[in-house]
Amino acid sequence: MPAQDQEFIKKLQVTFAMEAQEHVQVISNLLLDLEKSLSPAQEITAIENIYREAHTLKGASRAVDLSSIEKICQAMESVFAAWKRQSASPSRQAFDALHRTLDAIRELLASFTKKSGRPEGPWLAELIHSLDTLQLADTPEISAEAADGAIVKTESAPNIGPASTEPPNFKKEIAREPVFDEAKQSNSAVPETVRISTAKLDSRLLQAEDMLAVKAMATSHVAQLREIASSFEQWGKEWDKLAVDLRVMRRESEAPAATNRSPSRGGVLLHFLDWNVDFVRSLESKLNAAVTKAQQDRIGVGKRVDDLLEDSKKLLMLPFSTIADMFPKIVRDLCSDQGKEADLLIQGSGVAMDKRILEEMKDAMIHILRNCVDHGVEKPNERTRLSKPARAAITIAVRQLNGSKVEIRVSDDGSGVNVENVKKSAVNRGILAASDAQNINDQDAASLIFHSGVSTSPMITEISGRGLGMAIVRAKAEKLGGHVTVESDRNAGTTLRITLPLTLATFRGIVVSAAGQMFVVPTTNIERVLRVKASEIKSVENRETISVNGQAVSLARMEAVLELSPRSAGGDDSMVKPVIVLNSGQQRVAFAVDEVLREEEVLVKPFRKPLARVRNVSGATVLGSGKAVPVLNVADLVKSARKHGLAPTAIVVPKKHMAAPSKKVLVVEDSITSRMLLKGILETANYQVKTAVDGIEAFTALREEKFDLVVSDVEMPRMNGVDLTAKIRADKGLAELPVVLVTALESRQERERGIDVGASAYIIKSSFDQSNLLEVVRRLI
Amino acid sequence: MTEQTTILASANPSEADSAKEILKTRARILARPAKRDDDGQGEILNVIEFRLAQERYAVEQKYVREVHPLRELTPVPCTPGFVLGMINVRGQILPVIDVKKFFDLPETGITDLHMVIIVHTEEMELGILADAVTGVRLVPQALCQPSLPTLTGIRARYLKGVTDQHMVILDVPSILNDPKTIVNEEVEE
Numbered sequence: 001m002p003a004q005d006q007e008f009i010k011k012l013q014v015t016f017a018m019e020a021q022e023h024v025q026v027i028s029n030l031l032l033d034l035e036k037s038l039s040p041a042q043e044i045t046a047i048e049n050i051y052r053e054a055h056t057l058k059g060a061s062r063a064v065d066l067s068s069i070e071k072i073c074q075a076m077e078s079v080f081a082a083w084k085r086q087s088a089s090p091s092r093q094a095f096d097a098l099h100r101t102l103d104a105i106r107e108l109l110a111s112f113t114k115k116s117g118r119p120e121g122p123w124l125a126e127l128i129h130s131l132d133t134l135q136l137a138d139t140p141e142i143s144a145e146a147a148d149g150a151i152v153k154t155e156s157a158p159n160i161g162p163a164s165t166e167p168p169n170f171k172k173e174i175a176r177e178p179v180f181d182e183a184k185q186s187n188s189a190v191p192e193t194v195r196i197s198t199a200k201l202d203s204r205l206l207q208a209e210d211m212l213a214v215k216a217m218a219t220s221h222v223a224q225l226r227e228i229a230s231s232f233e234q235w236g237k238e239w240d241k242l243a244v245d246l247r248v249m250r251r252e253s254e255a256p257a258a259t260n261r262s263p264s265r266g267g268v269l270l271h272f273l274d275w276n277v278d279f280v281r282s283l284e285s286k287l288n289a290a291v292t293k294a295q296q297d298r299i300g301v302g303k304r305v306d307d308l309l310e311d312s313k314k315l316l317m318l319p320f321s322t323i324a325d326m327f328p329k330i331v332r333d334l335c336s337d338q339g340k341e342a343d344l345l346i347q348g349s350g351v352a353m354d355k356r357i358l359e360e361m362k363d364a365m366i367h368i369l370r371n372c373v374d375h376g377v378e379k380p381n382e383r384t385r386l387s388k389p390a391r392a393a394i395t396i397a398v399r400q401l402n403g404s405k406v407e408i409r410v411s412d413d414g415s416g417v418n419v420e421n422v423k424k425s426a427v428n429r430g431i432l433a434a435s436d437a438q439n440i441n442d443q444d445a446a447s448l449i450f451h452s453g454v455s456t457s458p459m460i461t462e463i464s465g466r467g468l469g470m471a472i473v474r475a476k477a478e479k480l481g482g483h484v485t486v487e488s489d490r491n492a493g494t495t496l497r498i499t500l501p502l503t504l505a506t507f508r509g510i511v512v513s514a515a516g517q518m519f520v521v522p523t524t525n526i527e528r529v530l531r532v533k534a535s536e537i538k539s540v541e542n543r544e545t546i547s548v549n550g551q552a553v554s555l556a557r558m559e560a561v562l563e564l565s566p567r568s569a570g571g572d573d574s575m576v577k578p579v580i581v582l583n584s585g586q587q588r589v590a591f592a593v594d595e596v597l598r599e600e601e602v603l604v605k606p607f608r609k610p611l612a613r614v615r616n617v618s619g620a621t622v623l624g625s626g627k628a629v630p631v632l633n634v635a636d637l638v639k640s641a642r643k644h645g646l647a648p649t650a651i652v653v654p655k656k657h658m659a660a661p662s663k664k665v666l667v668v669e670d671s672i673t674s675r676m677l678l679k680g681i682l683e684t685a686n687y688q689v690k691t692a693v694d695g696i697e698a699f700t701a702l703r704e705e706k707f708d709l710v711v712s713d714v715e716m717p718r719m720n721g722v723d724l725t726a727k728i729r730a731d732k733g734l735a736e737l738p739v740v741l742v743t744a745l746e747s748r749q750e751r752e753r754g755i756d757v758g759a760s761a762y763i764i765k766s767s768f769d770q771s772n773l774l775e776v777v778r779r780l781i
Numbered sequence: 782m783t784e785q786t787t788i789l790a791s792a793n794p795s796e797a798d799s800a801k802e803i804l805k806t807r808a809r810i811l812a813r814p815a816k817r818d819d820d821g822q823g824e825i826l827n828v829i830e831f832r833l834a835q836e837r838y839a840v841e842q843k844y845v846r847e848v849h850p851l852r853e854l855t856p857v858p859c860t861p862g863f864v865l866g867m868i869n870v871r872g873q874i875l876p877v878i879d880v881k882k883f884f885d886l887p888e889t890g891i892t893d894l895h896m897v898i899i900v901h902t903e904e905m906e907l908g909i910l911a912d913a914v915t916g917v918r919l920v921p922q923a924l925c926q927p928s929l930p931t932l933t934g935i936r937a938r939y940l941k942g943v944t945d946q947h948m949v950i951l952d953v954p955s956i957l958n959d960p961k962t963i964v965n966e967e968v969e970e
Contacts, residue, residue, distance in 0.1 A: 609963060
């Protein structure tokens with residue numbers, strides 16, 4: 001086959017894989033339905049549907065040249081045909097075999113889309129054989145119908161060309177034609193839809209989210225314009241001060257004007273001033289008009305951006321069933337592994353939620369179901385003893401609470417949470433004090449299952465018991481801005497309620513800085529923002545605490561918890577530090593930060609692989625400036641702070657005898673990483689550092705502020721390091737300022753040029769290390 | 782085409798059949814893919830070359846989504862040293878790594894990281910920092926030596942090869958799929 005054709009078939013097969021997965025899912029669901037006790041009429045419909053699905057799948061796989069799947073479908077179809085004729089009836093054994101078959105199809109599909117999964121092999125023939133025996137299973141006597149089935153079988157087994165299998169299949173299709181027509185007609189009432197890959201929608205949503213920066217930009221432009229407009233007031237005042245002098249001047253200049261025809265010099269000046277006043281006034285009114293216009297535009301843009309974002313989010317709302325379709329199968333597999341029986345009922349699977357929330361919750365839901373089956377559901381004989389139906393019922397009910405929240409309730413009629421075991425486990429893990437274990441009520445005790453490491457199961461099974469599952473559920477829910485609660489009755493069952501937002505909503509976050517970097521903390525987790533004097537920090541058992549509303553709260557330093565190198569800035573007892581008090585669950589910890597900047601509306605973008613999970617950081621958000629800023633994970637921070645608190649050295653008490661006012665260095669470097677590196681090195685050595693991105697910015701900074709030394713790159717846009725050095729040497733006020741050039745250029749010529757214009761030292765990047773920089777700097781200042 | 786149709790129309794049925802046959806054969810011959818001249822050298826790698834701390838590296842173009850100037854880089858706390866930070870590319874947050882740190886290569890001097898090369902596999906995307914992107918090259922696979930760890934200090938599995946010009950071609954999938962690349966850490970209690 002020519003390569004292009006092969007490629008085309010490959011493309012078709014990928015499309016087919018998507019379609020096939022849907023068919024497999026439908027067949028799987030129907031099988032699960034059939035396993036429950038259905039009314040005879042329901043059963044007939046279900047068998048009819050399942051037969052049709054298998055047939056469609058078979059046809060589609062033939063169209064894309066996948067004979068392996070076609071053969072399996074043929075065998076499966078024969079089984080369903082036998083059920084339809086009632087020559088064989090669904091049995092437990094049949095269900096097992098059919099579920100295995102569906103798994104096999106999934107594997108085959110995976111094998112040619114992702115190169116994982118299981119490729120074709122002899123196991124296929126075995127599988128088909130096991131299906132073939134099924135349709136004959138409960139018809140030992142050779143009836144006419146059974147013989148019919150046998151013919152179907154011989155058709156499918158060997159790979160005969162399509163021509164020979166065509167006639168019988170063809171007839172069947174004609175016979176079924178009316179059914180298909182009906183289906184088509186009912187479909188035509190459905191509004192028109194288009195299939196678009198979610199990847200495309202994802203990028204659309206990202207773009208819409210990016211528009212939030214445009215909104216923020218418009219806001220800052222308005223603020224800027226307003227500031228300029230307000231400076232006219234200043235001008236007005238200055239002008240008014242001149243009024244008296246001007247009047248005098250005017251009189252003087254007009255008097256001689258009568259004798260001398262040509263206007264005096266003062267007259268020319270006055271004339272210009274008059275013109276100038278009018279000019280400035282008209283400029284002012286034009287600017288005011290522009291401010292008004294900009295403000296209207298800002299509101300207009302803001303509204304449009306919000307609408308666009310809101311609508312884009314709706315594009316990515318998927319029904320809960322997108323993740324729930326796999327749950328019945330999971331419950332079935334778990335049950336059959338453990339010899340338990342349970343039905344899963346899903347209500348409200350049509351409720352639509354943000355795709356990203358669904359994706360995040362998928363694993364959490366699987367953990368919950370595992371817990372249900374492993375800890376909740378009892379063995380059938382145990383259930384009968386308790387006079388419950390042998391088959392347990394697990395219900396997942398999804399409903400929209402109000403405009404923006406959705407509740408997922410998972411309940412089972414199993415044994416409930418074993419409160420005593422939970423308490424014991426929690427005491428062992430040090431989460432609950434032994435003395436409290438007596439007094440705690442059952443509801444609160446049950447909630448302890450959300451702590452990592454707490455498990456009700458005395459035995460760790462393969463499925464659960466490590467005490468992580470519920471902790472993961474809580475972490476996921478909280479990360480998404482939701483929460484989870486548990487209610488449990490001994491022997492009557494357990495109900496988990498998870499409340500989640502419908503969409504990844506923007507939320508309010510406080511922007512703080514620590515170690516010179518910005519971070520966002522969700523406002524909901526912030527209990528208070530305080531300013532604390534160093535003298536108010538008490539040391540209790542080697543841990544620093546402050547008093548919040550009369551209660552001692554331990555204090556951690558944000559930069560230490562985030563493992564950042566602290567800034568050199570020292571402090572004394574009178575220095576005031578901003579502190580934010582964060583709460584997670586019942587715990588609160590105060591964090592000292594450098595600054596609390598402002599509150600902003602932010603949208604968290606969870607990290608994706610390779611950043612699968614980062615300690616203390618839950619994701620990032622893009623601030624109005626377009627800068628990506630980490631969003632902190634408060635639950636982690638509180639945990640980390642407790643861990644750090646155990647090491648008394650982690651929190652450094654600011655010392656009074658810190659070095660004398662540190663020297664100021666200006667780092668000029670266009671590369672952001674080098675800039676950060678140089679800044680970091682100098683700051684750890686207790687220098688105050690400011691930065692500039694090129695020579696022009698540096699020179700402006702030098703004019704505005706006094707520095708003790710300049711460290712500059714050579715190759716930079718606009719004004720390079722050599723020119724900057726020359727300019728500094730030429731300036732009267734700056735001529736003596738030491739300049740260190742850092743460069744990638746190694747040529748002697750370049751170095752000589754640097755020395756020629758008056759650089760004080762020259763460091764070559766390729767031989768750079770921090771000690772030689774610091775040594776050079778120390779020698780110069 | 783018109784000519785052929787005329788022939789078919791004018792001929793009697795059996796002649797038409799044989800004419801059809803001839804045309805089919807011809808079509809088959811024409812449809813055969815053109816032979817390439819590079820038979821002797823085997824696969825040709827289409828790579829993007831970049832400079833990093835005076836050394837030449839390259840990645841295969843098929844793994845490169847885009848090349849971006851580095852304007853802003855936000856460090857992410859509590860990540861391994863090779864993760865230099867994250868960037869915002871049209872609303873998407875991408876981690877950015879320093880391959881020298883990733884390979885634990887000794888740091889000689891400081892670099893002028895100005896460019897981000899965004900590489901991807903099916904599962905993930907990240908940015909690789911570079912001093913400068915120097916161009917697109919076609920490198921015959923045959924000219925690539927299997928790497929000598931003593932030469933580059935990089936483990937062979939991360940490399941596609943080293944050219945005779947000392948250009949180190951990185952193997953993007955093996956770097957991205959390396960468990961070391963994935964940051965997955967919980968706070969221990």
